[in-house]
Amino acid sequence: MEKIFFIEDDEKIRNELATFLGRYGYECSFSTDFESIVEKALEEKPSIILLDINLPYFDGYYVCREIRKLSNVPIIVVTSRDSELDELMSMNLGADDFITKPYNTEILLARIASILRRTYGNIEMDILEYRGIYYNRATSEVEFNNNKLELTKNESKILNTLMISKGKIVSRNELMKILWQSEEFVDDNTLTVNINRLRKKLEEIGALDYLQTKRGQGYLLI
Incomplete structure (x- = not known):
């Protein structure tokens, strides 16, 4: 079972994502310890990370950069920021995809499946x-x-x-x-x-x- 780790400080969004993605067979996890969020995320050994930009303590750009120093786990930036600069910065820091809020959940599902398939091509998608x-x-x-x-x-x-x-x-x-x-x-x-x-x-x-x-x-x- 592929595990998705949310780095998202909005509890409602976390719950909605967990309910939606859980229906399609994904295991979902998160942490509210944003001061140590990089360590918490990597401890979970997720298959993919959904990362918000606006976070307590450190913004998503910093988190993305720090995760990339330690791991090649796929990262999708999911944020309300929608400027080309935000997307460019995310990609330059090592993100695999960029989706703006509000997003179509079916499109998000398809993007997740696509990245997982591309990253773990030897694993048959469920x-x-x-x-x-x-x-x-x-x-x-x-x-x-x-x-x-x-x-x-x-x-x-x-x-x-x-x-x-x-x-x-x-x-x-x-x-x-x-x-x-x-x-x-x-x-x-x-x-x-x-x-x-x-x-x-x-x-x-x-x-x-x-x-x-x-x-x-x-x-x-x-």
């Missing part, structure tokens, strides 16, 4: 997203418009395959081969049953007409 559908590999949960359902093992394997195919048709034979690798015998009718159950669950959370059947070819998410 969260997949396709047109507003979020699939958590770690928990086998699918979410759409804040509605969430748990999937069975076979439903999870099917959805995972369709999502990484990014809107391309996946043949029935390919899906059956993926399910066969689970050491369970899956006949043609069993695949149809699992597809229909997955489609029903997607519809239950509001993702209508996403899972399409292409007769004689296979299935895809549109």
Whole structure:
């Protein structure tokens, strides 16, 4: 599980971020000891740090510079300051990205995932997203418009395959081969049953007409 450390003095923002990012499988932590915030952040060994600029004791520029002296952990500066100078200073001090408040939480989520993927390319990301559908590999949960359902093992394997195919048709034979690798015998009718159950669950959370059947070819998410 990737850990995100917040260096943010606004309790409301911290709580909102922790709730939002926690839903997508991230472990979130923070410290209110801003006098020793660099040490506190590195002690947590986070996968990525979200850093505000306006902080008690030391501003975010100083914190970013001090962290960079000791660690290459990815840093996203998240601040209400929106001048080009602030962004330039952040990048020159070693930040990996710069996002201004108020920000779109979905964009923040995408930026975090992108940086984690770029930094830890050998680690398979737990969260997949396709047109507003979020699939958590770690928990086998699918979410759409804040509605969430748990999937069975076979439903999870099917959805995972369709999502990484990014809107391309996946043949029935390919899906059956993926399910066969689970050491369970899956006949043609069993695949149809699992597809229909997955489609029903997607519809239950509001993702209508996403899972399409292409007769004689296979299935895809549109």
